[in-house]
Amino acid sequence: MAFENGESKVREYEIIGKPLPRVDGIEKATGQAKFTVDMAMPGMLHGKFLRSAYPHARILSINVEKAKRLSGVKAVITRDDVAGIRYAFVDTPRYPADETPLAVDKVRYIGDEVAAVAAIDLDTAEEAIRLIQVEYKPLTPVFDPEEAMKTGAPDIHEPFELGSKTEWEDWGVHRGKRALDWRDAKNLSGRTSVAIGDVERGFAQSDYVREDRFETKATAHCALEPHAALASFEPSGKLNMYLSSMGIFYKRFVLAKALGLPISQVRILKTYVGGAFGGKIDLFPYEFCAAFLSRMTGKPVRFELEREEVFTCTRQRHPTIVHIKTGVKKDGTILAQKIKFIADNGAYRGSGAIVVYLGHAFSIPVYSVPNYHYEGYSVYTNNPIRGPQRAHGSPQIRFAVDSQIEMIAEELGLDPLEIMLKNARKKDDILPNGDVLKSCGLSECLEKAAQASGWKEWRGDRAKRTQERESTSRYKRGLGMSSCSMFSGAPFYPFASSAIVKLHDDGSVTLYTGATEMGQGSDTTMAQVAAQELGLQLEDIRVVSGDTELCPIDHGQFLSGGAFVTGNAVRLAAADAKSQLLKLAVEMLGVEEVTLEAKEKRFYVRGSPDKSISYSELIQLSVQRNNGNPIIGKGNMKAVQEAEFYPSLAKAKGHFTDAYGFAVQVAEVEVDTQTGLVRVNKTVTFHDCGFPLNLSIVEGQVHGNVSMGMGQALWEEILLEGGQIQNPSFLDYRAPLATETPSMISGMVETQDPGGPYGAKEVGEGSISGILAAIANAIYDAIGIRFTQLPITPEKVLEALTLPAHPKACLPVGRGEGRDKEKVLEALWKK
Amino acid sequence: MKRILKLHVNGEEFEILTEVNKTLLEVLREDLGLTGTKRGCDLGACGACTVVIDGKPHLSCITLAAAVQGKKIMTIEGLAQEGKLHSLQKAFVEKGAIQCGFCTPGMILTAKAFLDEHPHPSEGEVKKAISGNLCRCTGYVKIVEAIISAAENV
Numbered sequence: 013m014a015f016e017n018g019e020s021k022v023r024e025y026e027i028i029g030k031p032l033p034r035v036d037g038i039e040k041a042t043g044q045a046k047f048t049v050d051m052a053m054p055g056m057l058h059g060k061f062l063r064s065a066y067p068h069a070r071i072l073s074i075n076v077e078k079a080k081r082l083s084g085v086k087a088v089i090t091r092d093d094v095a096g097i098r099y100a101f102v103d104t105p106r107y108p109a110d111e112t113p114l115a116v117d118k119v120r121y122i123g124d125e126v127a128a129v130a131a132i133d134l135d136t137a138e139e140a141i142r143l144i145q146v147e148y149k150p151l152t153p154v155f156d157p158e159e160a161m162k163t164g165a166p167d168i169h170e171p172f173e174l175g176s177k178t179e180w181e182d183w184g185v186h187r188g189k190r191a192l193d194w195r196d197a198k199n200l201s202g203r204t205s206v207a208i209g210d211v212e213r214g215f216a217q218s219d220y221v222r223e224d225r226f227e228t229k230a231t232a233h234c235a236l237e238p239h240a241a242l243a244s245f246e247p248s249g250k251l252n253m254y255l256s257s258m259g260i261f262y263k264r265f266v267l268a269k270a271l272g273l274p275i276s277q278v279r280i281l282k283t284y285v286g287g288a289f290g291g292k293i294d295l296f297p298y299e300f301c302a303a304f305l306s307r308m309t310g311k312p313v314r315f316e317l318e319r320e321e322v323f324t325c326t327r328q329r330h331p332t333i334v335h336i337k338t339g340v341k342k343d344g345t346i347l348a349q350k351i352k353f354i355a356d357n358g359a360y361r362g363s364g365a366i367v368v369y370l371g372h373a374f375s376i377p378v379y380s381v382p383n384y385h386y387e388g389y390s391v392y393t394n395n396p397i398r399g400p401q402r403a404h405g406s407p408q409i410r411f412a413v414d415s416q417i418e419m420i421a422e423e424l425g426l427d428p429l430e431i432m433l434k435n436a437r438k439k440d441d442i443l444p445n446g447d448v449l450k451s452c453g454l455s456e457c458l459e460k461a462a463q464a465s466g467w468k469e470w471r472g473d474r475a476k477r478t479q480e481r482e483s484t485s486r487y488k489r490g491l492g493m494s495s496c497s498m499f500s501g502a503p504f505y506p507f508a509s510s511a512i513v514k515l516h517d518d519g520s521v522t523l524y525t526g527a528t529e530m531g532q533g534s535d536t537t538m539a540q541v542a543a544q545e546l547g548l549q550l551e552d553i554r555v556v557s558g559d560t561e562l563c564p565i566d567h568g569q570f571l572s573g574g575a576f577v578t579g580n581a582v583r584l585a586a587a588d589a590k591s592q593l594l595k596l597a598v599e600m601l602g603v604e605e606v607t608l609e610a611k612e613k614r615f616y617v618r619g620s621p622d623k624s625i626s627y628s629e630l631i632q633l634s635v636q637r638n639n640g641n642p643i644i645g646k647g648n649m650k651a652v653q654e655a656e657f658y659p660s661l662a663k664a665k666g667h668f669t670d671a672y673g674f675a676v677q678v679a680e681v682e683v684d685t686q687t688g689l690v691r692v693n694k695t696v697t698f699h700d701c702g703f704p705l706n707l708s709i710v711e712g713q714v715h716g717n718v719s720m721g722m723g724q725a726l727w728e729e730i731l732l733e734g735g736q737i738q739n740p741s742f743l744d745y746r747a748p749l750a751t752e753t754p755s756m757i758s759g760m761v762e763t764q765d766p767g768g769p770y771g772a773k774e775v776g777e778g779s780i781s782g783i784l785a786a787i788a789n790a791i792y793d794a795i796g797i798r799f800t801q802l803p804i805t806p807e808k809v810l811e812a813l814t815l816p817a818h819p820k821a822c823l824p825v826g827r828g829e830g831r832d833k834e835k836v837l838e839a840l841w842k843k
Numbered sequence: 844m845k846r847i848l849k850l851h852v853n854g855e856e857f858e859i860l861t862e863v864n865k866t867l868l869e870v871l872r873e874d875l876g877l878t879g880t881k882r883g884c885d886l887g888a889c890g891a892c893t894v895v896i897d898g899k900p901h902l903s904c905i906t907l908a909a910a911v912q913g914k915k916i917m918t919i920e921g922l923a924q925e926g927k928l929h930s931l932q933k934a935f936v937e938k939g940a941i942q943c944g945f946c947t948p949g950m951i952l953t954a955k956a957f958l959d960e961h962p963h964p965s966e967g968e969v970k971k972a973i974s975g976n977l978c979r980c981t982g983y984v985k986i987v988e989a990i991i992s993a994a995e996n997v
Contacts, residue, residue, distance in 0.1 A: 708938075
């Protein structure tokens with residue numbers, strides 16, 4: 013597991029950047045760390061849901077009398093109890109909230125919550141659920157997004173009256189006019205259209221044009237800690253919640269609004285979170301119902317979802333169909349690209365309206381495309397709900413784009429690396445929406461990834477490659493490459509992060525940050541930032557985090573802004589405290605500020621080590637001289653400086669983020685032609701994260717990303733039949749195991765983003781999206797078969813190997829083999 | 844129906860009045876308040892509930908508490924002795940093998956039971972030994988490094 017650093021323009025710091033052990037490591041290694049599922053309270057009730065067994069049905073009646081009468085049952089609620097309440101991850105005038113805590117008129121997917129019970133123990137709750145009688149009238153369901161868009165498809169959602177202001181209006185957005193008639197197909201939950209230049213002229217000027225269709229399936233987050241919530245009310249009416257969640261300030265807002273409580277009356281307390289990967293940001297029925305039932309019964313109420321429920325009734329990654337047509341010059345320069353991105357968002361909008369925007373926004377920073385047309389459709393179906401999952405839309409679009417790049421490369425007799433380098437964006441490029449790439453290490457990542465993987469040696473030797481591919485040997489090797497990009501924070505409530513640094517008498521510090529520690533290491537990296545700024549050791553910093561009462565606002569962990577946004581807030585808070593100390597030190601020592609350096613909780617005069625003063629003394633002086641000021645530092649950072657609000661999802665106009673991370677990934681695979689099994693032997697990832705705040709933590713993020721990307725490329729798929737999940741358990745859903753770990757080489761390219769703290773940008777989501785096409789391209793390199801559908805399971809590989817003209821081995825449009833090019837083109841672009 | 848169960852956990856004897864059909868996982872977490880052992884799936888598929896019983900790793904979510912009376916049960920809380928971390932715990936912390944921490948207790952105990960029997964494993968043997976413990980955060984890379992390091996430093 014080797015590691016390679018960037019060039020020596022890298023500055024070495026004492027604390028920041030160092031692979032210091034995590035501050036929560038011992039707690040977790042000894043089992044002391046408390047997660048939401050570990051929290052219990054006296055008199056606590058247990059919550060359970062009655063869920064729909066139909067994918068699409070009208071609810072005719074619900075009878076809960078028997079359930080209510082069961083001994084030990086304290087409350088049963090249905091649509092009557094929560095009438096009029098709506099919420100959703102996306103709630104704007106164009107996309108109003110379409111979810112209710114419990115089903116009202118219809119159920120729209122298998123698992124949709126119909127009723128909730130609070131009882132003295134789980135067994136009683138489960139028995140009560142079985143006593144609830146519901147009369148359904150089944151309706152025609154639709155499971156395919158392209159079918160759902162057709163004129164004759166059943167309507168999954170009917171128009172409804174907006175009861176109150178939407179979230180975005182609450183946050184003070186003033187949008188002029190609203191596009192009312194944006195639905196140009198049935199069952200649309202979101203629509204994005206982007207046009208740059210003249211795409212038809214671009215194609216006309218191209219030397220080579222090809223179009224392809226790619227498909228990806230729904231995948232599961234597989235966070236080890238199940239979704240859970242524990243709610244209790246204080247006598248004053250204040251709600252306290254333990255949640256396994258991300259973005260606690262966002263969640264508090266939505267929860268307070270849904271419950272009709274003032275924000276200040278809702279508190280989310282800290283627990284460690286056992287993984288999230290985007291799957292815990294939506295407000296879920298179990299969170300709402302825990303609070304609602306607690307208020308109703310006067311007792312704490314806990315919901316802990318069973319693993320089957322987590323697979324089925326929380327969120328999944330959007331399955332997508334991506335049509336992509338690209339025109340290039342002979343030398344590989346991209347002249348035009350036309351993309352149609354269809355996301356199956358399931359029964360409720362979830363993040364559908366966002367993912368079809370991100371299918372554009374996460375890809376446009378990678379290659380420069382002068383003529384570009386993108387149409388995104390998120391579609392309602394009676395499948396489970398889809399929401400954000402690590403890199404949200406990027407894996408799907410990058411899989412399509414870079415698979416096609418390799419296909420183009422082969423046609424033109426070029427190395428795909430050449431094409432990627434030729435079109436890669438550079439520092440100072442301005443994206444169509446106005447975002448500036450103030451740092452961009454993409455080209456360097458391409459060069460380094462190629463170098464570290466032996467790309468040129470392998471690819472350059474065409475004879476050897478062809479020989480291996482055409483040989484009768486059982487195992488065939490291949491290399492594939494792909495690149496990707498990721499944002500570092502975006503303007504979404506609460507639009508900023510703030511931090512407080514409090515000094516103690518002994519010169520050590522407590523750092524208050526609203527960030528949630530969910531494994532990504534924020535408690536540690538933020539402590540490192542504060543320590544570095546104040547010249548302290550990591551042990552001198554105590555972190556208070558993840559509590560909406562004790563901590564100031566935080567941007568949240570679902571927008572990849574931990575390093576860039578929160579990190580800056582922390583740095584500024586520490587700098588504020590330091591400057592207060594410095595002012596006094598300058599006075600006491602009678603020297604210029606520039607001569608002082610901070611170390612071991614003292615300020616030393618450079619060159620005169622005996623001339624120093626401790627933080628302790630300075631704090632004492634401050635208290636005495638400045639009317640009791642004990643030295644508290646405050647800092648804040650807006651997520652995106654020039655943006656007032658989230659960019660237009662519909663047109664992709666407006667600033668999105670202030671810094672993009674980049675990654676290039678190479679996969680070395682070995683295909684067993686006898687079993688179809690693909691083994692990833694080695695991966696190489698070069699990640700431009702600006703500057704790694706903690707090298708060990710950053711590497712850990714890369715490893716996790718690579719593992720997840722590999723799983724989703726090769727084995728992971730939520731198998732659905734008639735809206736029913738066939739594999740809702742770890743036995744049948746194939747998340748990667750230890751034995752499948754490839755050798756992972758990861759290197760950092762340090763571009764020192766001018767806006768990031770110590771130059772840091774995102775790292776938690778940036779290195780999953782390049783793995784999928786890298787693996788698909790490597791498989792093509794190995795056996796000459798192109799897979800345009802994920803996951804590339806052994807069954808698919810074997811079928812393709814044994815039947816050369818098998819339809820799953822996708823041949824490009826216009827390449828004969830019985831496909832009518834005109835018909836295909838017609839179908840491709842018809843809405 | 845409740846009955847008295849006698850369990851030997853982390854070197855201590857416990858008498859617990861509890862339902863006779865409870866799993867060991869439930870008894871540990873709910874009756875003994877030892878929440879270090881985690882419920883990831885309740886199906887025996889993820890390994891988060893791993894405890895060591897008479898030196899061997901067991902999935903406590905599919906073990907009846909009543910069936911392991913009289914056996915020596917170790918949970919993650921019993922690994923460190925008198926405040927001193929086990930070499931595996933130290934290695935996990937030092938090598939960055941912990942992210943969210945949810946798989947960690949089960950992972951460490953599986954590794955402990957394995958290293959006790961195989962003190963000098965190869966990387967491949969370590970991977971096989973922990974192949975029943977799912978981790979979604981780390982990609983297993985630093986976990987394997989930590990286990991090998993602990994083996995070398997014992």
